[in-house]
Amino acid sequence: MNRKYIALALASALALPAAAARAETPPPPRIIVTGEGEATVAPDLALLSLSVMREAKTAREALDANNDAMAAVIAAMKSAGVEDRDLQTAGIQIAPRYNYTNKPDGTQTAELVAYQVTNTLSVRIRDVAKTGEILDKSVSLGVNQGGGITFANDNPSKVIAEARKRAVADAIDKAKVLAAAAGVSLGRVLEIADQSYAPPPMPMQAKSFDSAAGAAPVAAGENSYKVQVNVTFEMKN
Template identity: 75%
Template sequence: MTRAFLPLALAAAVAMPAIAGAAETPLPPRIIVSGEGEASVAPDLALLSLSVMREAKTAREALNANNDAMAAVIAAMKAAGVSERDLQTAGIQINPRYNYPNKPDGNQEAELVAYQVTNTLSVRVRDIAKTGEILDKAVSLGVNQGGGISFTNEDPAAAITEARKKAVADAIAKAKTLAEAAGVSVGKVVEITDQNYAPPPMPMNAKAYDAAGAAVPMQAGENAYKVVVNVTFELK
């Protein structure tokens, strides 16, 4: 009688799946919940976007007039305590302006009227109490476009940390409520992920300001930093 023998390597390969399957243990039941936390803090930084626009018959004349006006604005910023590192040119635009007269023959050929030069300056004001005064001086010295303002925080880490703690506490409370309703209890934390949401800027427009009056009134309010966490718990 003849016996058939499997090669040793093949026999081991056939036996391994059974052994591996026997060693696997089912994962414990889990629950995933989201928690939200929010912390508010007063802003300590004002961001201004100030533009000077000048118009002249030639681009050179318009640029010269713009340069003089912007130089006066920058000097006023420095005199008010704004440092060099907080002043940054955001862009310079030179655009021709055309007129389209209605002629008797119906031809509306474009006529070059002037050149417009716009210089935009980004300003960071670290002493928020001076924001209205600085903006008032800028408008008085020639800022006639832009005027966007937003209030932010240079280092919101402490507020975000507080919001994270609140978000995790909220997630734990939700998990316990859900587990209790299901007749089980919450076990250890398996995974945590989070997302931060910075407060949106609050834009304002310089055209609404009265440059002839006193310093522009400002209300900085508070910035609310929000954190959402997703927490996975084991269930007992």
């Protein structure tokens, strides 16, 4: 047999027991814990969803009335310091409105009485302190539906980083307690898996507005950002 083939066969035969030994070696004992961290920050964005609804005998008349009202609302937003990039039309809906009359035979007759046009505007307010003022002004100029208010943060990366630090510190504390209770020593970190979680911004809802109700008190509160990390530690006897 060729000496080259003999050498290769011998090397393979010697490697097989070593590979089998490695495969049979059990993994080192480990401690696996989940750490949780939370950090809060005041919101720096208010997100509004405002709608203008107008009704008229024809769709054209309803749309014209709606356009005039929404144009006034947008102008007021801009005069209050809201930038063009923070104003976005979220949808325009045109729908007929009917009156239904029940007949003796159980059927109904439908009479077209008007058309309704609803224009919805999404607004980002970067000066949260102005939220109530802007909301009041928009209602006085024609907003009569919507009213969803959400408080958010433009860039929460720093507060999330702080929550991560607290989550890792929490995991280390838990692992130390477990190791001490088991009578073993805590070794090096083998693995960290991040499970960041940022809850939805805080919502505030109002289904309708009364333009004569006066100023709307708005409380922004704080946004809470939570992080979970799974940490695997080496366990030493």
